[in-house]
Amino acid sequence: MNRFISKIRLAVIVASMFVIFSITSKVSWSQTPVTDATPPPTTNAKAQITGPGITGNLKLRQDPGGFVWVYLNLQGDPAILTPGLHGFHIHQTGSCQEGQQPPFISAGGHFDPGPYGNTTPVEANHPYHLGDLPNAEIDETGRGKLSAITTRFTLSESPLTVFDSDGSAVIVHALTDQMIAGGTAAQTGGPRLACGVIEPDSSNP
Numbered sequence: 479m480n481r482f483i484s485k486i487r488l489a490v491i492v493a494s495m496f497v498i499f500s501i502t503s504k505v506s507w508s509q510t511p512v513t514d515a516t517p518p519p520t521t522n523a524k525a526q527i528t529g530p531g532i533t534g535n536l537k538l539r540q541d542p543g544g545f546v547w548v549y550l551n552l553q554g555d556p557a558i559l560t561p562g563l564h565g566f567h568i569h570q571t572g573s574c575q576e577g578q579q580p581p582f583i584s585a586g587g588h589f590d591p592g593p594y595g596n597t598t599p600v601e602a603n604h605p606y607h608l609g610d611l612p613n614a615e616i617d618e619t620g621r622g623k624l625s626a627i628t629t630r631f632t633l634s635e636s637p638l639t640v641f642d643s644d645g646s647a648v649i650v651h652a653l654t655d656q657m658i659a660g661g662t663a664a665q666t667g668g669p670r671l672a673c674g675v676i677e678p679d680s681s682n683p
């Protein structure tokens with residue numbers, strides 16, 4: 479009798495192990511391999527920046543984690559692009575019309591999509607706009623760089639993409655962005671010195 483019960487116990491244990499094996503093997507097979515993930519259509523972007531006495535270029539790269547890497551190079555006449563910190567932001571419209579008063583007003587306010595976004599006046603939501611970035615630091619020769627990493631906007635399709643229906647631009651300002659909440663236009667960078675329309679970088683997809 480005891481031997482019969484032992485055989486039943488063994489059968490139950492073996493059956494249980496088979497069920498557990500079946501479940502775990504199904505789970506492992508049902509996972510999607512990472513290599514099947516579709517990459518975002520646009521992961522690299524650029525902008526040629528120009529203004530009176532100033533040139534520069536911007537490179538943007540979105541990594542698979544959604545972080546956007548920002549690389550800015552600027553050079554200009556140090557009498558115009560003065561040594562020190564200059565406000566630098568993404569603005570809401572991909573337009574850099576020359577000869578406007580005030581200059582480059584076609585780029586609109588700071589990029590700030592979303593239900594609580596506010597681009598005009600520029601001071602509202604600042605420095606919490608999605609297009610707000612650190613200042614660019616310019617040296618005595620009128621050259622400068624900025625490197626930053628942000629998740630405030632995307633290059634890929636999303637509610638926060640810079641490639642929305644009217645595109646986006648970057649603006650180099652005459653003054654330092656003091657990052658003051660509710661600050662005046664002068665405290666957020668003041669006059670616009672140079673502008674660049676952001677476009678997909680197809681040479682570096």
Ligand SMILES: [Cu+2]
Nearest residue numbers: 566567649667
């Ligand atoms: Cu700006």
